[in-house]
Amino acid sequence: MTFPVVGMVGGGQLARMTHEAGIPLGVGFRVLCDTRQDAAARVASDVVVGDYRDLDTLRAFARGCDVVTFDHEHVPAEHLRALRDEGVVVRPGPEALAHAQDKGVMRARLSELGVPCPRHRVVADPADVRRFAEEVGGFPVVLKTVRGGYDGKGVWLVRAADAPEAAEPFRAGVPVLAEEAVDFARELAANVVRSPHGQAVAYPVVESVQVNGVCDTVIAPAPGLPEERALEAQRLALRIARELDVTGHLAVELFETRDGRLLVNELAMRPHNSGHWTQDGAVTSQFANHLRAVLDLPLGDPRPRARWTVMSNVLGGDYPDMYPAFLHCMARDPGLRIHMYGKDVKPGRKVGHVTACGADLDVVRERARHAADYLRGVIDE
Numbered sequence: 265m266t267f268p269v270v271g272m273v274g275g276g277q278l279a280r281m282t283h284e285a286g287i288p289l290g291v292g293f294r295v296l297c298d299t300r301q302d303a304a305a306r307v308a309s310d311v312v313v314g315d316y317r318d319l320d321t322l323r324a325f326a327r328g329c330d331v332v333t334f335d336h337e338h339v340p341a342e343h344l345r346a347l348r349d350e351g352v353v354v355r356p357g358p359e360a361l362a363h364a365q366d367k368g369v370m371r372a373r374l375s376e377l378g379v380p381c382p383r384h385r386v387v388a389d390p391a392d393v394r395r396f397a398e399e400v401g402g403f404p405v406v407l408k409t410v411r412g413g414y415d416g417k418g419v420w421l422v423r424a425a426d427a428p429e430a431a432e433p434f435r436a437g438v439p440v441l442a443e444e445a446v447d448f449a450r451e452l453a454a455n456v457v458r459s460p461h462g463q464a465v466a467y468p469v470v471e472s473v474q475v476n477g478v479c480d481t482v483i484a485p486a487p488g489l490p491e492e493r494a495l496e497a498q499r500l501a502l503r504i505a506r507e508l509d510v511t512g513h514l515a516v517e518l519f520e521t522r523d524g525r526l527l528v529n530e531l532a533m534r535p536h537n538s539g540h541w542t543q544d545g546a547v548t549s550q551f552a553n554h555l556r557a558v559l560d561l562p563l564g565d566p567r568p569r570a571r572w573t574v575m576s577n578v579l580g581g582d583y584p585d586m587y588p589a590f591l592h593c594m595a596r597d598p599g600l601r602i603h604m605y606g607k608d609v610k611p612g613r614k615v616g617h618v619t620a621c622g623a624d625l626d627v628v629r630e631r632a633r634h635a636a637d638y639l640r641g642v643i644d645e
């Protein structure tokens with residue numbers, strides 16, 4: 265037995281933080297990046313620059329890796345099947361990953377399993393959107409391209425059949441899914457990790473706050489969530505992981521409705537923004553557990569280390585140089601954990617996150633919020 269090499273396709277911040285988690289585990293880490301400037305390419309020593317859409321590039325990348333995993337879900341499914349058929353260990357496998365790659369496939373399968381989801385249907389054109397709206401009790405409805413969306417891109421809230429947003433999704437040339445617009449009380453995420461031989465762990469269910477379709481803040485555990493509902497969410501996520509044969513980290517994004525129901529919104533089969541808090545707030549981070557899972561190692565303890573942990577994303581603001589603000593935040597709050605991704609600052613781009621832990625939720629939330637706003641340049645004191 266020797267220490268294995270994990271290959272991660274995609275060189276963004278998720279790969280950068282997975283690499284970081286792999287260092288104390290002593291495992292090798294190779295990353296397939298688009299450019300040398302990618303967040304993970306700036307820190308990893310074993311970097312391959314190439315196009316993840318090209319099968320030969322993937323083959324060459326996989327040579328020497330004991331397992332191949334992902335920082336995003338965009339690798340074409342036929343390439344993943346080809347690699348797997350050639351003996352490459354791909355985790356999660358292509359059949360599982362299909363549910364994170366295509367929202368139509370995900371909705372169809374979850375409905376088959378009886379998992380509660382928003383009412384939905386694949387629609388052909390704006391007239392079909394109008395018919396769908398009539399079926400679900402009227403506008404607004406949500407339209408989504410089944411593939412290629414992220415951070416709210418590829419999602420439209422449509423208020424009328426003749427609104428410009430009703431035509432927009434059909435321009436991408438991929439199937440469009442219509443969903444009832446859920447009047448949710450808040451968004452939650454149930455994050456679990458599952459290994460190939462079936463061991464699984466569940467993290468505390470978190471509340472995730474989105475601003476303009478982008479994750480802004482995550483609170484662990486979700487405040488005021490009744491224990492039975494938290495257990496229901498964890499059981500649901502564990503069941504989805506098992507039924508879909510997921511290996512690695514699975515994020516199940518949920519809506520909590522005003523009448524207390526849970527509906528599944530989205531699945532992600534990789535480390536996820538709603539799990540970043542685990543780096544500082546859980547015994548084992550999502551990144552370490554993702555590595556352990558794809559290597560089929562025993563999984564680490566997912567339990568929290570503090571009563572409350574709050575993570576706020578740092579988005580690029582108007583000031584390209586965050587360094588002076590960075591110094592201020594460190595001096596003001598030595599207990600704050602700051603994670604920067606080494607990315608160039610562009611307005612709205614996720615460039616880092618901060619985490620605060622403690623016993624008083626209001627205080628913890630304010631510390632994280634202050635630092636994220638200060639780094640972005642929204643506040644200056």
Ligand code: ADP
Nearest residue numbers: 382406413414415416417419443444445446530
């Ligand atoms: P992506 O992850 O590709 O950005 P999502 O499907 O998660 O897309 O949608 C992004 C955000 O849009 C969600 O976090 C939620 O705030 C909102 N949203 C998505 N679907 C619905 C829906 N059916 N009803 C109400 N809001 C929705």
